[in-house]
Amino acid sequence: HSGYFSPEKCVTDGIAHPEAEIFSMVLPPPNVTGILHMGHALMLAIEDTLVRYHRMQGKRVLWIPGTDSAAIATQNRVEKDIQKNERKSRHDLGREEMLKRIDAFVEESKSTIIHQTRRVGSSLDWSRYAYTMDDTRYEAVMEAFIRMHTAGLIYRSNRIVNWDPKGQTTISDDEIVYEERTAKLYTFTYSKDFPIAISTTRPETKVGDTAVAVHPDDTRYQHLIGTSYDVVFCDVPLHITIIADESVEMDFGTGALGVTPAHSQIDWAIADRHNLPRPQVINEYAKMTVTGRLSGLKVSDARDAVATWLEEEGLLIKTEDITQNVSTAERTGAIIEPLPKLQWWVDVNKPFVIPHSEIVGIPSGSTTTLKDIMRLSVTEGSITFVTDRYERIYMDWINKLGPWCISRQIWFGHRIPVWYKGDDTKVQITSPGEGWVQDPDVLDTWFSSGLWTFSTLGWPHNKTDLGTYHPTSLIETGHDIIFFWVARMVLMSGFLLGQVPFKTVYMHGLVRDGQGRKISKSLGNNIDPLLMAEKYGMDAVRVSLIAGTAPGTDSRISEDKIRGYKHFANKLWNMSRFVLSSIHDMPESNISYTESDNIIVGELSTLIETVEKHFATYRIDLALETIYQFVWHRFADEIIEDSKSIIVHGDTSAKQSRQALLRTCLFTSLKLLHPYMPYVTEAIWQHIPNHLRRNERALLMVSAWPQR
RNA sequence: GGGCGGUUAGCUCAGUUGGUAGAGCAGCUCGUUUACACCGAGAAGGUCGGGGGUUCAAGUCCCUCACCGCCCACCA
Numbered sequence: 213h214s215g216y217f218s219p220e221k222c223v224t225d226g227i228a229h230p231e232a233e234i235f236s237m238v239l240p241p242p243n244v245t246g247i248l249h250m251g252h253a254l255m256l257a258i259e260d261t262l263v264r265y266h267r268m269q270g271k272r273v274l275w276i277p278g279t280d281s282a283a284i285a286t287q288n289r290v291e292k293d294i295q296k297n298e299r300k301s302r303h304d305l306g307r308e309e310m311l312k313r314i315d316a317f318v319e320e321s322k323s324t325i326i327h328q329t330r331r332v333g334s335s336l337d338w339s340r341y342a343y344t345m346d347d348t349r350y351e352a353v354m355e356a357f358i359r360m361h362t363a364g365l366i367y368r369s370n371r372i373v374n375w376d377p378k379g380q381t382t383i384s385d386d387e388i389v390y391e392e393r394t395a396k397l398y399t400f401t402y403s404k405d406f407p408i409a410i411s412t413t414r415p416e417t418k419v420g421d422t423a424v425a426v427h428p429d430d431t432r433y434q435h436l437i438g439t440s441y442d443v444v445f446c447d448v449p450l451h452i453t454i455i456a457d458e459s460v461e462m463d464f465g466t467g468a469l470g471v472t473p474a475h476s477q478i479d480w481a482i483a484d485r486h487n488l489p490r491p492q493v494i495n496e497y498a499k500m501t502v503t504g505r506l507s508g509l510k511v512s513d514a515r516d517a518v519a520t521w522l523e524e525e526g527l528l529i530k531t532e533d534i535t536q537n538v539s540t541a542e543r544t545g546a547i548i549e550p551l552p553k554l555q556w557w558v559d560v561n562k563p564f565v566i567p568h569s570e571i572v573g574i575p576s577g578s579t580t581t582l583k584d585i586m587r588l589s590v591t592e593g594s595i596t597f598v599t600d601r602y603e604r605i606y607m608d609w610i611n612k613l614g615p616w617c618i619s620r621q622i623w624f625g626h627r628i629p630v631w632y633k634g635d636d637t638k639v640q641i642t643s644p645g646e647g648w649v650q651d652p653d654v655l656d657t658w659f660s661s662g663l664w665t666f667s668t669l670g671w672p673h674n675k676t677d678l679g680t681y682h683p684t685s686l687i688e689t690g691h692d693i694i695f696f697w698v699a700r701m702v703l704m705s706g707f708l709l710g711q712v713p714f715k716t717v718y719m720h721g722l723v724r725d726g727q728g729r730k731i732s733k734s735l736g737n738n739i740d741p742l743l744m745a746e747k748y749g750m751d752a753v754r755v756s757l758i759a760g761t762a763p764g765t766d767s768r769i770s771e772d773k774i775r776g777y778k779h780f781a782n783k784l785w786n787m788s789r790f791v792l793s794s795i796h797d798m799p800e801s802n803i804s805y806t807e808s809d810n811i812i813v814g815e816l817s818t819l820i821e822t823v824e825k826h827f828a829t830y831r832i833d834l835a836l837e838t839i840y841q842f843v844w845h846r847f848a849d850e851i852i853e854d855s856k857s858i859i860v861h862g863d864t865s866a867k868q869s870r871q872a873l874l875r876t877c878l879f880t881s882l883k884l885l886h887p888y889m890p891y892v893t894e895a896i897w898q899h900i901p902n903h904l905r906r907n908e909r910a911l912l913m914v915s916a917w918p919q920r
Numbered sequence: 921g922g923g924c925g926g927u928u929a930g931c932u933c934a935g936u937u938g939g940u941a942g943a944g945c946a947g948c949u950c951g952u953u954u955a956c957a958c959c960g961a962g963a964a965g966g967u968c969g970g971g972g973g974u975u976c977a978a979g980u981c982c983c984u985c986a987c988c989g990c991c992c993a994c995c996a
Binding site for chain 1: 921923924925926931932933934936943944945946955956958959960961988989990991992993994995996
C-alpha cells in the first residue's frame with residue numbers, strides 16, 4: 213500500500229508541491245449497516261475519478277471517508293430483528309440495553325460497507341476515517357447544539373407528530389404505510405343555530421375545534437367571517453370563530469373546514485396563522501380526554517358516539533362513503549394519531565450577529581439569519597451548482613423554509629444535551645447533578661450530518677486540517693438529499709465557521725435498471741456491483757456507470773452495458789501488449805518526429821485539452837467519450853494499424869519516430885484513462901519495462917498528467 | 921393541487937452562444953494463418969413527441985397540446 217491517498221504523503225515524497233492547490237472532498241457517508249449498491253458505486257466512481265484526476269494534476273488531494281449511523285433506519289432494523297427473534301420491544305429491553313444491542317450490530321456490520329467501498333477502487337484517505345457517532349463527531353455535535361442554543365437559534369415548542377398508540381412512540385414519515393380504506397364523511401352543524409355546515413371523517417375530534425375556516429373569496433360565507441359562536445357539542449362547550457384562510461378548498465364538502473388544531477397537521481398550521489387556542493382532546497392511548505359522554509372512550513367508539521348524538525340532535529345533514537388514505541404504522545399496524553408534542557427547533561428566520569464571515573454578501577459582524585446564510589451563499593456565488601436546475605430547486609426550497617425540527621423520539625443518536633429538574637432547564641453535556649433528568653430525545657441525524665465537512669476535519673478542537681482543507685472544493689451527492697443534507701451543511705458551516713462548506717455542488721441522479729425502473733427489492737431487479745465486478749472487472753463497472761450519464765440525470769445500468777466496457781478494458785490490454793512489443797528496441801535518446809507523426813502529436817494535444825475542458829465543467833461523461841473514441845478508433849484502429857508497416861518497412865528515422873509516437877500515445881491514453889479505470893491502467897503500467905518508462909513514476913496513480 | 925425534468929437512429933444517450941443531425945451498443949454485408957472474434961472494414965438507419973410563432977436560418981428561442989417520470993403538499 214503506497215499511502216498516496218494521503219495528501220501529506222504525496223508532499224513528503226515530492227509528488228505534490230507543498231504549496232500546491234488543494235482539492236478536498238468528503239464522501240457522503242454510507243449507512244453503517246448497509247451494503248453497497250449501484251447508487252454507491254456511481255457515487256464512488258464519479259468521486260474517485262475526480263479525485264484521481266486532480267491528484268495527477270499535482271494538487272494536494274484529500275478525500276475523506278466515513279460512515280453514517282442513520283439513526284432511525286438503524287434503530288428500526290435492530291428493533292425488527294429483536295422483535296422477530298426474541299419477541300421483545302425496545303421498551304422491554306430498556307434504553308441502555310437497546311443501545312448496547314444497536315452498537316453491537318453497528319460494530320459487526322460496518323466492516324462490510326467499508327470493505328466494499330475500498331473494493332470499488334476508491335482512493336480515500338482512510339487514516340482520516342470518521343463515523344457520525346464516534347467521539348470526535350459527538351463533541352462537534354454537542355458544541356454545535358450549545359452554540360446555536362446560546363445564540364438563541366434553538367428553542368422548544370409543540371408540533372404535531374405521527375404518534376403510534378400501539379407502539380407508544382413517534383414514528384417518522386418513512387415508517388408510515390398508507391392504506392386505502394372506505395370511510396364515512398359526515399356533514400353536520402355544531403348546533404341548531406350554527407350558520408355553517410362542515411364535513412369530516414373524524415367527528416370525534418370536533419370536540420377540539422376552535423374555528424371554522426372558509427376561503428376568503430367564498431361569497432357564501434363572506435358575511436360570517438370574524439363572527440364567533442358558543443356551542444355545546446357532545447357535552448363539550450366550544451367557542452368557534454369563523455376565519456378566512458387561503459388553504460381551504462371551496463369545492464370540497466361544504467367549503468368550510470372545522471379546525472382542530474391539536475389533532476391535524478394542516479389545522480395546526482392554520483392555528484399558527486390565526487393565533488387559535490389548541491386544546492388537546494385525545495391522549496397517547498388514542499382515548500378521549502374530554503368530560504361528558506365521550507370521556508375515556510377510544511377514538512373509534514367516540515366516533516360512533518358522536519354520530520349517534522348528531523342524529524339524535526337532528527344536526528346530521530348527510531353521511532356518504534368516500535375512499536381515503538389512512539396512515540398506519542409500518543411496524544404495529546396501528547392507525548396513526550396526530551398529537552402535539554414538545555420538540556426542539558432551529559429558527560432559520562431569527563436575526564443574530566455573525567462574528568466572522570467569509571461568505572460573500574455577509575460581512576463579519578453583520579446581522580443575518582440562517583436562511584440568509586443559506587440563500588446568499590448561493591445567490592452571491594460562494595457556492596456554484598454544476599446543474600442550474602438544482603440551484604433553482606434549492607432556492608425555491610430555501611425561500612419557503614420554516615423552522616427545522618431537530619428532535620427525534622428514538623434512542624439511537626446524539627442525545628439532546630438538555631437537563632430538567634422541575635421547571636429548571638440547563639443546556640450542558642453532562643448531568644448538572646442529583647435529580648436532573650436528561651431530555652429523552654435524540655437529534656435529527658441530519659443535524660450531525662450538517663457538520664460533516666468540518667467535523668471530519670477535527671472541528672472544534674484540531675484546527676490545522678480545517679485551515680488547510682475547508683471550505684471543501686466539491687460536494688458530490690445524490691439529488692434526493694439536496695434539502696436534508698446539502699442545505700443543512702450550508703446552514704451549519706455558515707453559522708459555526710462563517711464559511712461555505714463547499715464551493716461546488718455536483719448532484720448525481722438515480723441509477724435505474726436496463727428498462728428504466730427504480731431498483732427495488734420487490735422488483736428483484738438489483739444488479740450487484742460487486743458481483744458484476746467479479747464477472748467483468750471493477751473498471752468495467754465504473755466506466756459503465758459514468759459513460760452516458762450527464763450530471764444530475766438518472767441513468768440506466770444493465771449487464772450488457774457492463775459487458776461492453778469489459779471489451780474496452782480488454783482492448784486496452786491488447787493494444788498495450790502490442791505497443792510494448794513494438795517499441796521494446798526503441799532508442800533511449802529523444803528523437804525527432806516525422807512530419808506526419810508530429811500531426812498526431814498535435815491531435816494528442818487537442819485531446820488532452822478537450823478532456824481538461826470537460827473536467828473543468830464536470831462533464832466527465834463527455835471526457836470519457838472523447839478518450840474512448842480516440843483510444844479505440846484513432847489510436848488502435850488507425851495509428852497502430854499504420855505502424856505495422858512503418859516499423860517493418862520504414863527507414864530508421866521513420867521507425868524511430870513511430871516508436872516514440874506509439875510510446876507517447878500509449879502513455880497518454882493510460883494516463884487519461886486512469887481516473888476512470890484505475891485497475892487495468894495501473895496493471896498495464898506495471899508491465900512497462902523500466903527502460904521504456906524512463907523518468908516516469910513507478911505508480912501510474914501519481915504520475916504526472918500528460919502535457920499538451 | 922403546486923413545482924421541475926424528459927420526449928433526438930431499434931436500445932441508451934450527447935448535441936456548448938440558433939448555422940447542413942452525432943456517439944456507443946444492437947442489427948446488416950464483407951473480411952481475418954491475428955496485438956485483440958472481447959477483432960477489422962463498409963453500408964444502412966432520424967419529417968429531433970404534435971401544432972403554432974420569431975428568424976435569412978430552429979433539435980436549439982417563445983407559445984400551446986399530448987404522453988412519461990420525479991419532487992413537494994395532500995384533501996378536511
